[in-house]
Amino acid sequence: DRAATVERLRELYDAHSENSEVAVRYAKGLFNLTYDQSPEECATTVERLKELYDAHSENAEVAVQYAKGLVNLFCDQSPEDLSATVDQLESLYNKHSNNQEITQYYAGCLVDLALSQTEEADVRCTLERSQAVLDQHSDDSDIQLRHAQTWFNLTLVQAESDIPSTVSEIAAFLRDHPDAIPKFREALDKYLSKHPDHTVRYQPLLELGGDGHA
Numbered sequence: 001d002r003a004a005t006v007e008r009l010r011e012l013y014d015a016h017s018e019n020s021e022v023a024v025r026y027a028k029g030l031f032n033l034t035y036d037q038s039p040e041e042c043a044t045t046v047e048r049l050k051e052l053y054d055a056h057s058e059n060a061e062v063a064v065q066y067a068k069g070l071v072n073l074f075c076d077q078s079p080e081d082l083s084a085t086v087d088q089l090e091s092l093y094n095k096h097s098n099n100q101e102i103t104q105y106y107a108g109c110l111v112d113l114a115l116s117q118t119e120e121a122d123v124r125c126t127l128e129r130s131q132a133v134l135d136q137h138s139d140d141s142d143i144q145l146r147h148a149q150t151w152f153n154l155t156l157v158q159a160e161s162d163i164p165s166t167v168s169e170i171a172a173f174l175r176d177h178p179d180a181i182p183k184f185r186e187a188l189d190k191y192l193s194k195h196p197d198h199t200v201r202y203q204p205l206l207e208l209g210g211d212g213h214a
Contacts, residue, residue, distance in 0.1 A: 006033050013052075023056045027065035034072040039081075042073045050088075060099055067092055067102045074109050079116045086113050090129065097136055107133050107146035114153035123154045141179035148174055148184050155201075163201060171204040185209040 006029040013026040030049045034042045046069045053059075053066040067089060074085045086109050093106040107130065114126040130150040137143040151170050155163045174181050185208065192199055192206075199206070 002033055006030060017055065020056065020059055023052060023059060024061045024065070027052055027062045031065045031069045031072075034069045039073070039076045039078075042069075042076060046070060046073045053092075057095065060096065063092060063096050063099065064101050067105045071105050071109060074112070082109075082113050082116055086110065093133070100140075103133065103137060103140075104142060104146075107143050111146050111149045111153065114150045115156070117153075118157060120154070120157045123157055127151055127154060141177065144173075144177040144180040145183050148177075148180055149187065152184075152188075152205075167202060167204050171208060174205070174208055181208050 006026075009026045009029040013022050016022045027049060030045055030052065033045050037045060046066075049066045049069045053062050056062045070085055070089050070092070074082060074089075077085060086106075089102075089106045089109055093102055096102045110126055110130045110133070114123045114130075117123045117126065127150050130147045134143055134147045148170055151166070151173070155166050158166060174184060185206075188202060188205055192202065
């Protein structure tokens with residue numbers, strides 16, 4: 001039923017492709033279609049969103065719907081396909097770096113991309129991309145949080161001897177950006193509930209919350 005409705009929106013758009021409001025409605029329909037689709041179906045829908053965006057690249061709302069479709073695609077992809085989707089998000093972000101929603105989606109996917117990576121060099125590359133976003137949005141506590149989380153994921157692939165230095169650097173970063181600490185600690189506590197044997201490893205981060213334990 002949803003697909004049939006989107007087809008009706010497509011027909012309307014084809015007849016009024018110059019109308020920005022119709023383009024936005026069609027984009028929203030396509031985004032809603034990405035829910036519950038298979039990865040292959042979702043990829044096809046996202047490609048339609050890209051074509052729509054290419055025709056209305058100055059329309060911020062169409063860009064947001066395209067970004068949201070990319071996020072839905074990202075969430076169901078296999079690890080080897082994630083990088084290509086993040087590359088598309090990065091391209092979209094570069095054109096709309098002042099759009100808060102697109103910035104948040106891109107930064108969030110960088111966290112998850114780093115989590116999926118198994119080589120330290122790859123995670124460091126993702127961390128550099130996260131740093132570039134932070135450089136443009138240094139006062140945004142959510143971006144500070146996403147950067148700290150991407151950085152944390154580096155510790156999951158490092159040699160044991162290198163982890164303390166990274167943890168200390170993350171702790172120093174968070175002390176300089178205290179608004180990001182509560183949500184970071186919440187995520188860390190969830191992680192440690194599944195990996196209690198890592199508590200000592202992350203003690204400097206736990207101390208940021210003031211209670212000294214997870």
